[in-house]
Structures are given as C-alpha cells and as structure tokens.
Ligand code: 5AD
C-alpha cells in the first residue's frame with residue numbers, strides 16, 4: 348500500500364531522510380471489542396512503520412478509539428478532544444484522529460463539535476488507516492464507510508502479554524434493539540472463518556496464553572458455513588495449551604442447545620455467562636425488541652444452571668427506557684431477585700440518535716432514572732455480596748494473572764466463575780499457573796483466599812467448580 352506520510356513528517360520536527368518512525372498514542376474507550384480493535388490497530392500501525400508513544404505529550408499522532416453506546420461516553424471523548432486541542436497549541440505538528448463507534452455515530456456533529464480533528468474514521472476502515480493518516484497530514488479526512496465483509500481475519504492483533512487474550516470471533520450486530528446504536532455504528536453481523544480463529548488461538552497458545560475469551564456483540568450468533576457457535580466452542584477447546592475458554596456477550600435468543608451442550612460437555616468452557624437481560628418487564632422487553640420475555644429468560648437460566656453446575660451469571664440492566672413505569676421497574680427488581688445474578692452492569696437509559704427508540708423520546712426524568720438506578724445497584728450489591736459470601740469455605744481453581752493492584756505481596760486471578768480472587772504470594776506461584784484457593788472472606792466484588800495446601804502451584808487443566816476441601 349502506498350502510504351504518503353510526507354505531510355506528517357514535514358509537519359513534525361524530524362527530517363525526512365533520517366526520519367524516526369512517527370509516534371502514535373492510542374487511547375481506548377468503551378467495551379472489550381474496542382480494546383480488541385485497538386490491538387488490531389496496533390498491528391496495522393506497526394506494520395506500516397509507526398512506533399508507539401507512551402503518552403499523548405510524546406506523540407506525533409493521537410488516536411482515540413471511541414465508544415458511542417451512551418451519551419456520557421461521547422461526552423468524555425469530546426472533553427478529551429478539547430484537552431488535546433490545548434496540547435496542540437504547544438505542539439502544532441500534532442495530528443488528532445477519532446476512530447471507532449463515535450466516529451461512525453457522530454460524524455456529522457463532529458464537524459462542528461470538534462472541528463480541529465484531522466481524522467474521523469469508523470470501525471470498518473482500519474485496514475486503510477495508514478493511508479488515511481497520510482491524507483490527514485494535508486487535509487482533514489473522514490472515512491466512515493461500513494463494510495459487510497470486513498473481519499480483519501488476516502491481521503493478527505498486537506495482543507497484550509498476559510494469561511488471557513480476547514479474540515474477536517464475530518463483528519457487528521443484526522438485532523437492532525430499539526435503544527442501541529451498535530448495528531448502526533458497527534454494521535451487520537459477520538463471523539471470522541474458523542480456520543483463521545484456530546490459527547490465531549494456536550499462536551496465542553504457543554506464546555503462553557492460558558485463557559481465551561471469544562468476542563462478539565452477539566457472539567453466540569456466530570455462524571460460518573455450517574459451523575455454529577457450539578461447534579466453534581468445541582473446536583477451540585481442542586487447542587492444546589489453552590486451559591480456559593470464555594465468550595462475551597451472548598444474546599439470550601441465540602443461546603441454542605448446541606451452545607449449552609458445548610458448555611456442559613467441554614471442561615475448558617468456564618462456568619460463567621454474561622447474559623444481558625436489560626429489563627424484567629415484558630412490556631419494556633417487547634418495546635426494546637429483545638426477542639424474549641421474562642419467562643423465557645428465566646427458563647433459559649434454569650436450563651443453563653441445570654446443564655452447567657456452579658454456573659455464575661452476570662448481566663446488563665437498564666433503567667428508564669422509554670415508557671418504563673414504576674411497575675416495570677419493580678418487575679426488573681423482581682427478576683434480579685429471582686435470578687440472583689452474581690454481578691451486573693447497570694445503566695440509565697441514554698437516548699441515542701438513529702436508533703428506533705430515538706423518535707419516541709425520553710419519558711423518565713433524569714432524577715427518576717437516578718433513583719431507579721440507585722435502588723437497582725443497592726439490590727444487586729446485596730445479592731453479589733450474598734453470593735460471594737456463599738463461596739467462603741469452598742475451594743476454587745484460580746488462574747493466576749499477576750500481582751494484585753493493592754498489596755505488593757499479593758496475587759490475583761479469576762475463579763472459573765470469573766470472580767476476582769486475591770491471595771498471598773508464595774514461592775512457586777506464578778502468573779499462568781492454576782492454584783487451588785480456599786476462600787476465606789468475600790466482598791461484593793472480590794474473594795479473598797488462601798492457597799489450599801496440597802493443591803499448591805497446580806498447573807493442570809483442572810477447571811473444577813467449587814469442590815469440598817481435600
Ligand atoms: N442507554 C443505556 N444503556 C445502553 N446499552 C446499550 N444501549 C444503551 C443506551 N442507549 C447498554 C445495554 C447493553 C450494554 C452494552 O450497554 O445494557 O447490553
């Protein structure tokens with residue numbers, strides 16, 4: 348690909364002949380898919396000869412990989428763009444690019460809300476990024492073309508080192524829930540070929556990755572030729588060296604027997620599912636166009652719990668969607684109590700332009716949304732705490748990730764149920780090992796444990812759920 352970086356170079360301080368690589372600082376907002384996309388961007392930029400800066404102040408180019416899911420996410424990015432504008436007054440050669448979902452969603456407003464941007468590029472344009480940056484050196488450049496085929500399957504992302512890697516299995520979404528911008532900003536559903544995924548995961552395994560998380564907006568809608576998501580899970584489970592497999596986020600309507608069978612049959616598939624429910628009110632679920640009612644969701648939860656012993660469930664919940672009455676909100680609280688989620692991400696509904704619900708407007712005031720959210724969070728915190736406390740005394744296999752954030756002599760890792768566990772470091776315990784941990788105490792968000800003697804330093808592929816102490 349012919350990339351014209353002359354303009355960028357001329358406008359920076361370096362001379363062309365001995366020009367050091369242009370330094371890019373990449374900042375990521377939003378979900379796991381965006382983090383994975385930034386790793387892809389890292390690979391694309393590296394291959395095109397750019398180097399990475401550790402902070403915006405040291406960069407020739409700052410790229411923000413953005414999120415559009417709620418208004419708040421976009422506001423944060425606009426604030427950051429204003430900060431970067433101030434930085435550019437001190438470093439006039441700096442080029443600023445806005446990538447990802449917000450670029451796609453807010454492309455028209457950005458022309459006046461952030462006129463100083465040099466580049467605005469959506470999630471399907473990354474293959475062209477070096478070329479776009481070359482153009483942006485001369486003229487503000489916008490590319491927001493969506494592409495029904497683009498999966499970047501041939502590009503191996505710059506994965507972070509660590510025990511866990513997030514691997515994109517499918518992109519886009521065809522569900523068009525009434526509140527959600529994703530189908531508009533990430534485009535239609537498309538899956539990565541199984542052979543490409545296998546190649547990627549085998550390479551990760553060879554580099555020491557122990558856990559793979561398959562990613563997609565509706566990851567269990569994965570299908571490629573006659574391979575469905577259950578088939579894919581079984582295939583990935585055969586990769587040597589990968590001890591644990593997870594996926595996020597599945598949609599309840601795509602939770603087929605094939606996926607549940609794979610979860611039940613494959614020991615490497617971990618007993619945790621993030622299964623967004625959004626609301627417990629049938630009226631609201633229908634208005635959202637979620638494709639299930641609360642009874643169907645509860646039946647699914649029962650099937651899953653019967654098939655996968657020790658299964659932990661987390662979810663996404665929203666309060667204050669268009670038309671949500673107090674009784675609808677109470678139905679959400681009821682569903683949350685009935686299921687007993689281990690944890691949840693909880694949000695106030697945020698009206699998004701382009702979505703089906705946009706023209707319906709907001710019917711629940713900000714204060715009322717805040718009250719509902721507070722009550723929901725309080726309830727979920729109690730449930731999370733109770734569920735975590737119920738693990739005290741049990742032993743879990745914890746895949747060690749590294750040092751705990753607080754406390755130098757402590758390590759952290761995840762249980763099979765994806766709960767964070769913290770414990771004292773000891774000789775022989777290393778990141779990537781699996782240790783059997785007896786849980787001694789718990790908060791709503793963390794388990795504190797002690798390596799169970801006799802099981803110390805185990806590095807096997809055991810993925811057992813809670814089991815009695817040996
Ligand atoms: N307002 C609030 N929350 C939203 N989500 C998606 N769209 C919106 C919106 N317009 C939430 C949903 C989804 C999660 C990723 O973000 O709960 O599952």
Ligand code: SF4
Pocket residue numbers: 520521522523524527528529530564565598
């Ligand atoms: Fe958005 Fe619904 Fe698709 Fe999830 S399934 S990404 S909420 S449209």
